[in-house]
Amino acid sequence: MKKFIFISFILLWTLSAQDSETNKLIEGLLGDTPIEEDLKELCDVIGGRPTGSRANSLSIDWGLKKFQEAGVSASKEVFTMPGLWLENETSAQIGGAAEFEPRVVALTFSKGTHRTGLRGKLVDGGHGTIDDFARLGENARGNFVIIETDELVDIDGLFKEYADAVLIEDLAYEAGVKGLVYMSSRPMRLLYRHNASRSFENTLPMVVMAREDAKRCLRILRNDESLALLVKINVRKGAAYKSYNVIGEIEGSERPEEVVIIGAHLDSWGLGTGANDNGCNVAMMIDIARQMIKLDIKPKRTIRFALWNGEELGLYGSMAYTKQYESQLDNHIMAMSVDIGSGPITGFFTGGRPDVLESTNKITDPLTDLGMFTNIDIPLVGTDNFDFMMHGVGNLIANHEPANYAPNYHAESDTYDKVNLKALKLNSAIVAAVTLGYANDLNINLPRQSRQNIEKLVESTDLEQQMKSMMGIWYQWIDGKRGRK
Numbered sequence: 001m002k003k004f005i006f007i008s009f010i011l012l013w014t015l016s017a018q019d020s021e022t023n024k025l026i027e028g029l030l031g032d033t034p035i036e037e038d039l040k041e042l043c044d045v046i047g048g049r050p051t052g053s054r055a056n057s058l059s060i061d062w063g064l065k066k067f068q069e070a071g072v073s074a075s076k077e078v079f080t081m082p083g084l085w086l087e088n089e090t091s092a093q094i095g096g097a098a099e100f101e102p103r104v105v106a107l108t109f110s111k112g113t114h115r116t117g118l119r120g121k122l123v124d125g126g127h128g129t130i131d132d133f134a135r136l137g138e139n140a141r142g143n144f145v146i147i148e149t150d151e152l153v154d155i156d157g158l159f160k161e162y163a164d165a166v167l168i169e170d171l172a173y174e175a176g177v178k179g180l181v182y183m184s185s186r187p188m189r190l191l192y193r194h195n196a197s198r199s200f201e202n203t204l205p206m207v208v209m210a211r212e213d214a215k216r217c218l219r220i221l222r223n224d225e226s227l228a229l230l231v232k233i234n235v236r237k238g239a240a241y242k243s244y245n246v247i248g249e250i251e252g253s254e255r256p257e258e259v260v261i262i263g264a265h266l267d268s269w270g271l272g273t274g275a276n277d278n279g280c281n282v283a284m285m286i287d288i289a290r291q292m293i294k295l296d297i298k299p300k301r302t303i304r305f306a307l308w309n310g311e312e313l314g315l316y317g318s319m320a321y322t323k324q325y326e327s328q329l330d331n332h333i334m335a336m337s338v339d340i341g342s343g344p345i346t347g348f349f350t351g352g353r354p355d356v357l358e359s360t361n362k363i364t365d366p367l368t369d370l371g372m373f374t375n376i377d378i379p380l381v382g383t384d385n386f387d388f389m390m391h392g393v394g395n396l397i398a399n400h401e402p403a404n405y406a407p408n409y410h411a412e413s414d415t416y417d418k419v420n421l422k423a424l425k426l427n428s429a430i431v432a433a434v435t436l437g438y439a440n441d442l443n444i445n446l447p448r449q450s451r452q453n454i455e456k457l458v459e460s461t462d463l464e465q466q467m468k469s470m471m472g473i474w475y476q477w478i479d480g481k482r483g484r485k
Contacts, residue, residue: 048270070290079320084238097225102213128168140175179205183214192411263306272414299439318384335388343403363437390483392449
């Protein structure tokens with residue numbers, strides 16, 4: 001009996017100590033930290049950070065320096081980007097029944113034009129459906145096709161845009177168009193940059209035109225008038241090159257070989273300054289690591305803090321990590337991506353794995369002072385959890401209230417002033433508590449899934465459809481270039 005009481009006392013003392021560590025970290029992150037100053041530096045001084053740009057290089061060194069100044073062991077880890085694509089300048093002129101200069105921006109991976117531009121007839125492609133291209137028939141061949149879009153109001157609409165673009169662009173290639181013009185889905189002449197669905201394999205000029213300018217064009221065309229488009233797309237393209245992730249690490253005190261990794265992508269598009277996508281959560285990673293060192297918190301498992309690169313172009317930085325550390329992935333307990341802006345976190349997506357859902361519920365249920373959380377057990381594609389998921393590692397994506405994320409996504413308006421700074425502080429505490437929970441609860445055991453397990457996940461969910469809408473990653477999975485062998 002005495003032995004039982006002693007063991008029970010030790011257990012309660014251990015649990016209390018763990019709770020104390022978590023509470024201490026939460027209090028530290030909710031207190032006065034430099035997270036806002038870090039975000040201002042990243043967004044206002046360095047600015048938008050397309051992979052391969054000078055600003056991106058500056059941000060890599062900046063992230064490394066921030067970790068090191070905080071006393072966190074950190075390094076730059078090199079990987080290869082398959083190619084370079086950067087926009088220098090894009091412009092357009094409308095002629096024919098009306099003459100004006102619409103606001104335009106090139107889609108990522110758009111083909112450039114000669115410096116004198118590319119001229120052609122502009123035709124109405126409706127919403128770019130099969131019926132719309134059938135209606136156009138031969139009138140699509142050799143002409144620019146303008147595509148009408150619905151106004152974007154939420155994240156569901158954003159995923160629909162990506163899915164629709166795959167079909168639209170396949171139909172455009174089949175029809176032999178000269179180029180594609182997408183109506184901006186954002187009002188107030190706001191421009192943004194999406195990726196052409198065929199990624200580096202794209203061979204068509206593609207632009208997004210300000211919504212009001214595109215509507216003007218469609219009204220004219222639908223009044224049986226004719227329009228011509230002259231577009232000039234000046235892009236810098238290049239061969240494969242070296243880029244870097246930044247990885248910080250706090251070694252585990254009891255099981256250093258076991259790893260919990262959390263991350264946010266450092267790169268962004270250059271139209272805005274990459275604040276909600278994803279500078280705010282880069283600043284979060286740095287702040288959590290900094291506070292753990294400052295408060296002398298020693299996790300039982302190793303925690304890694306990743307600032308991923310190449311995410312916007314195809315999740316290349318996190319893919320490179322899973323290849324570099326493939327022999328160690330059996331010991332990766334959990335990989336978390338934080339990449340849906342700065343709205344309050346409402347829970348986590350747990351990747352279609354009941355064991356991950358159970359473990360995450362176990363950790364989040366006691367965190368009532370930070371909010372009420374609903375964890376959703378579905379797999380998602382589109383951020384840096386993806387390659388961990390396809391390698392069978394338990395993975396999480398923080399789920400946020402949408403706030404203003406979708407309307408400013410990849411847009412000129414994604415700037416520091418759009419970040420919910422109060423929620424960002426709270427989100428940092430939530431992510432830290434979940435991370436420390438996974439690092440310290442040695443009873444959590446999430447075996448790595450086999451290739452067969454992952455294939456069953458793909459077959460039983462909409463993962464195939466999601467992957468086909470994202471930068472050609474479905475074919476990389478099918479060809480064995482991504483994921484577990």
